[in-house]
Amino acid sequence: MRSRFWLLLCLLLIGCPGETSDIPLVDAGTDPGAPSDPGTPNDSGALTDPGKPNDPGQLDPGPELPLTDTGTLDTESVDSTEDVSEVTELDAINEVTDDGGPIGCIPGTGCFLDLCENNAQCQSGVCLTHMGDRVCSKLCIDECPTGWNCVEIDTGSGDGLFACVSDLSHLCLPCHDSSGCSTTVNINICVDYGNIGSFCGASCEDDSDCPEGFLCDEATSAQGDTSQQCVRVDEECVCSSTATNFGLSTPCAVENFYGRCDGQRTCASNGLSDCDASVPEEDVCNGLDDDCDGTTDETIDVVGNDNNAGCHADASCFANADGANCVCHSGFAGDGLDCLDVDECIEGLADCDENATCTNTPGSFECACNQGYSGDGQTCTDINECLEGTDTCSEHALCTNTAGSYDCTCNSGYSGDGESCGDENECSNGHMNASPSTEALTLTTADGVSIHAELRFPGGPGPHPAVLLVHQFTQSLGQWDPYLESLHALGLATLTIDLRGHGNSDPYIGNFFDMLTDPNAAPLDAQAAIEHLQNDARIDNAFVGMVGTSIGANLCYVAMEGAGSIVRVGVALSPRDVPILSMLDVPEPDGLSFGSIYCIAGENDSLGLQAATCVDFQPLCAAPNPITIIPETGDHGSALITNHPSVWPDVLNHLENHLLDSWIPNVGHDCHHYATCTNTPGSFSCACDPGYDGDGVSCDDIDECDLNTDNCSDNASCTNTMGSFSCACDPGYDGDGVSCDDLDECDLDT
Known part of the structure; x- marks a missing residue:
């Protein structure tokens, strides 16, 4: 046996396909000197030109690996006193079994095919590239395992040493062209695998030349050349550690009925990324190349029919600062999608x-x-x-x-x-005199749960502003029935939902009470409802609000965390901080921020902490973020609405002033929401509803309490509401507020 020595084998870098030339075939060692020119190998061990990293369109090659002069021994890794010429036989570490495995070597100690980063980690002293990964090689005389070649290496002293070099060094590496897939021993190509990408092949004569999972077949390169190559079957190539470290990439495409869009897939720590190409769609008038054929706003669809880029027959597509839009021809009026003469x-x-x-x-x-x-x-x-x-x-x-x-x-x-x-009749052209319509919906959440919902429109032309209503725990969407008419009167569409485990929705799997804090339960139900409002063309999704009681109040905060949803304004009745934080999967509110939320809670709620939650979370909410604490009451959730008459008008007022403040209804008259439109011959008139004052185009609530126009008892408190007022007997009195009788506490023993 020849004496063991550490050999630094330094071969020319093999250029990564279409991206970088910095992937070494053999470890270059740790010589601190300047690397030799990678494009001019000086020994028979150099394999191929490293490619053209500066070619246009190629990616940044990334950090370079340290190199010694190509084809020479690293003098810091080899004992200079050892006579290399006295090596007469190979060490036992180079003996292999029939299947290529090492004999007498413990795996993981630098054996043949063990993963390595440099020569010093290999018992043979040779670390090189095999199937895209760095592995330990073995020294040889004239034979190597199948798929390996015994190549003479220049030691720098004139004596030649031999090491096994892989024929499959770049197999399955992502590539853009064939320039970085070949070696001087084998002519490999960048095999075109279709839309999923291109990956380096390995030249072969029959299947025996290819590793498991590959077949020797005639393959076509990304540039159209053909040759016999080892190609992957059944599964696509995965990223090797080398490909991941260098961020190698491959072109890819997404293709469907409308066309093909090109993109790129890149090796990262989580594997080969999905193709980042756009999904082809039918080309419409928007200034974009929707079907990726190089042209925008095409008037001929994919089957050859003239669709006028989606515009009306009496319109044309014109470019503008926002891209493009359909414009009706002279003599026609409309939005370009619909044109009337x-x-x-x-x-x-x-x-x-x-x-x-x-x-x-x-x-x-x-x-x-x-x-x-x-x-x-x-x-x-x-x-x-x-x-x-x-x-x-x-x-x-x-x-x-x-x-x-x-x-x-x-x-x-x-x-x-x-x-x-x-x-x-100008009045009939608006929503004020139209009847609401109701649609029953089944929404599917991100985790596959079916949620029952009802979408109601106030009538009249759209799109409409909308409000999502979420009931409290153990109730159903029917909780909101008494309040829908007042919301429709504002021109709002309403979407009510049954949370999972409630009403007609799918049951909740698990402990029913766990859904109060489960981030994968009720929040997903609300998300599905919000996404429906966002995607329904009949909804003006720039004007969407949300009102919730109890668990629904918690969901207002969850939906508006980071102001990331389309919900513009929220109203939360009786929220609780612990469920909110649990649903957001955070231990403390530090760092959280929310959209504009109006928080309402009873001061002495039996469940506790609702009022404190409103106060604690208020600084985290965007303005306007008012709070209302109803004193001396234990009511929570829907009881706050039913037992305290001023709450719901305050909710309506908040929605009108902060959700609908800049919304312009698509109606045939300009009467206010709280006004009545009356048709007159050839015209119309507007008159504010009872409880409001103004010219009919602008109507303000009359504060009957402040003006002393209420009919409350002297022993009652007057509370102003939208369009009206309410009377409540003072403590120690009993009655309907209009009439209050003194309570004889002595007689009642109270």
Whole structure:
């Protein structure tokens, strides 16, 4: 046996496919000197040019590994007094079994195929690249295991040493092209595996040349070349430690019916990332290349039909600062997705002679002189039937004399043919006089639970602002039925849900009371509801609020933690800090922040801490963040609403002032929410509802208590509410607030 010595084998770096040349095939040792030129190997052990790291489009190659001169021994790792020429046989560490494993070597001590980072960790003194990982090699005379070659290494003293070098050094490494996959021994290519990416192959003649899980097959490179290569079957290549350390990447694509979008997958600590390409979608007018074919806002869809980029037939797609949008053609009005012809005749936009008939045409109009007149329609000679009283115009129309006849035009606020003119009801064009509609929904949470919900609209044109209502523990969405009408009166759509384990939703798996603090239970139910409001085109998701009692109050804080949801304003009745923190999976509120939340609690709630929670969390909430502590009451949750008449009007007032303050309803009149629209012939009028004061367009609540216009007893307290007031007998008195009788505490023994 030849005496054991530590050998530093330094071969030329093999360039990573399309990215970096800094992945060493063999450990370069620890020589502190400057590395030799990696592109000019000086011994037969160098394998390939390291690639072109400076080529355009390649990734940053990352940190370089320390190198000694290529093909020479590291003098710090080899005993200079040892006569290398006296090595006459290989050490026993290089003997292997039939399957290539070491004989007489304890795995993990630097044996053949053990993982390594440098030469010093290997008993052979040689650490090199095999299938993308750094492993210990073995010294050789002229034979190596299958898939390895015995290569002479220049020791620097003129004596040649031989070590086994892998044919599969780069197999399965992510690559962009073939430049970094080959060695001087084997011509490998960057194999195209389709949309999942490209990975280095290994040249082969038959399946016996390939490791387990690979077949020798004709493969096509990312550049279109073909050759016999070891290719992965059944499973895709995974990231080796080398690929992860260098952050190697491969091109990839996402492809579907609409097209193909290119992207990249990168090796990281958690493995090969998913493809970061966009999902192709049908190209619409938005200034984006939705189907990734290199063009934007295409008018021809994927099957060859003209869809006008999603715009209406009477519209075109135009670029703007935000990308692009559909714009109706001249003579049409709308949002570009829907375009209606503008009737220039009715709108008074035509320049016809007053004695001519105006005829609307798609996108334009025509003028023609009436019978008995001559001219081009813009100028006509006149016979005045109107003065003679022979016309048949409506009393709500204007009679215009024409030559030999007359023309009737409906007055403003009326529509018709002039002989028959009907009043236009501006009030019916808004939500104030429309009936709500209800939809039963089944929402699926992120963990697959089915949640029963009801979505109700106030009627009229949308999109509508909305409020999510979450009931308290052990109740159901029916808790909110008495309050929906007042919310609809504000123009709000309402979404009520049954939390899991409640009402008609799926049951809660586990201890029922655990869901009060389970971050994977009720918070997921609320999240599913919020996402529905966000994605429903009938909802104006810039104006979404949330109201909750008990556990629903806790969810207001969870939903608005970090102000990360679309919920703009929250109202929490009887929240508790421990469930909030448990649902957020944090021990203390330090570092937390919430959106705008109006917190309400009873001072002496039997469950305790609700009022304290409002006070403690208030500094963490964005303004406006008022709190209301109802004194001397043990009520909590929905009881705060039912037993304290001022609470619900305060809730409505908060929603109106902070959720709907800048919302503009899509209605045909400008009457206030708390006003009644009355249609009049050719127009309409607005009048504030009882309990409000203003011109009908603007209505303010009348504080009957402050103005002393209430009818409360002298022995009662007056509380102002939205549009009204409430009376409550003072302590020591009994009655309905309007009439209060003294309680005889002595007789009652109280």
